[in-house]
Amino acid sequence: MSIKPKFYVKDLKNHVGEEVTLKGWLYNKRSSGKIQFLILRDGTGYVQCVVFKGNVTPEIFEAAEKLTQESSFEVVGKVKAEPRSVGGYELDVTDLKIISIAQEYPITPKEHGIEFLIDNRHLWVRSKKQVAILKVRARIVKAIRDFFDSHGFTLFDPPIITPNACEGTSTLFEMDYFDLGKAYLTQSGQLYEESGAMALGKVYSFGPTFRAEKSKTRRHLTEFWMVEPEMAFYDLDDNMDLAEEFIEYIVQTVLNDCKEELIILERDTSKLENIKRPFPRISYTEAVEILKRKGVDFQWGNDFGGTDETIIGDEFDKPVMIHRYPTEVKAFYMKRDPENEKVVLAVDVIAPEGYGEIIGGSQREDNLDLLLQRINEHGLPQSFFEWYLDLRRFGSVPHSGFGLGLERTVSWICGLEHLREAIPFPRMIYRNTP
RNA sequence: UCCGCGGUAGCUCAAUGGCAGAGCAUGCGGCUGUUAACCGCAGGGUUGUAGGUUCGAGCCCUACCCGCGGAGCCA
Known part of the structure; x- marks a missing residue:
């Protein structure tokens, strides 16, 4: 029955x-x-x-x-x-x-504090606003898959458990892996995606990633979802063209398919309707000039902080693409600009309204010797990267890719105050329950 | 790790160093169109923990615990 x-x-x-x-x-x-x-x-x-x-x-x-x-x-x-x-x-x-018959339900139709709501996250997800956010999230996930599946990309799943740090920078969650010593939860599938791009041309991965950094802000989770496309024969401009088309597609899809949810969330949709190509593209150096013009004491060569990103983002009513960052602040695998050795062919996309970086990407270093040099400069153990270096030994081609943070994108499109509402069960530095 | 703010009823918050309170939720009663309904009554407290100052501490002091916002770090 x-x-x-x-x-x-x-x-x-x-x-x-x-x-x-x-x-x-x-x-x-x-x-x-x-x-x-x-x-x-x-x-x-x-x-x-x-x-x-x-x-x-x-x-x-x-x-x-x-x-x-x-x-x-x-x-x-x-x-x-x-x-x-x-x-x-x-x-x-x-x-x-x-x-x-339900027992006395803790979440009443009146106000609650955030600690109480997160303690009751398993019930909080029943609330009207949370239901709306989670529906928008699901729609964005589908939009992401639809976009890549219909643009000639093949899904290529990287491992979650990895033997070493991808970028050699951020702190990883560590675990014992049988007799093989330490293993780590992935912080990015990118290096693996590069091998996929050499096999399948255009690939993407989409899944959870983990960062053990002690970041305690509204823009950080220790477990978050990231989509990472990687494309053979794409240079930085091709990469930016794709990122731009991708973001426009996601935003316009949500506007079209989630009207009721956006009303419940009281989102100012006029700001989203404006998210159409082309997006402004400025160099890091130009971004530094904006900061200086705004009276920020900023040294060329440093990375932007959260407030810097907001100041730059506020100059535009669309996502702004900042490219060609100083080599020192970026990862070892990014290709140096042939016209200026001090910068790499990287791009960050800053969402408007203070939502910060939603995309980080670059053209990858495809020259074996230069890549080796960069690994050494970063003090990384070459032995861990032998398989990655093979990608340059056996038919290396120019290629590019980027990563988009799902929760930051959901947060921006829904107009949320905090990333923790953009995922069913947020994991943060001082919170891993319920 | 650092800076700032906070911890009082199930929840959200009040309370000049002087009787521990309100709204919501819960229970009982009322109301034939409510929109976080409304009206009446009732129950509900080791004021985060441990010490200290004081005739008297929710309030002042010290330490600790927990949380929130931010910085750094990072996406």
């Missing part, structure tokens, strides 16, 4: 005048003596169910009275268009069955 629902709230508009059965949870309740208004949510939407004392048996009316916030129940009723009701439709209840 099947118990799965035949109707969901999102389908009600096609069943006006019909009697349907809905299953879900009580989001909120209001009553006025002989009439009760039950707000049912079922994951697809919210609908007000009206229980009139005259229309139902005393038992059914009493059952409705017993329902507490987040109790689960099944309700039968006739769908009608009702402008007074949120969502425009409501259900005239004729029958109601309690599935499970």
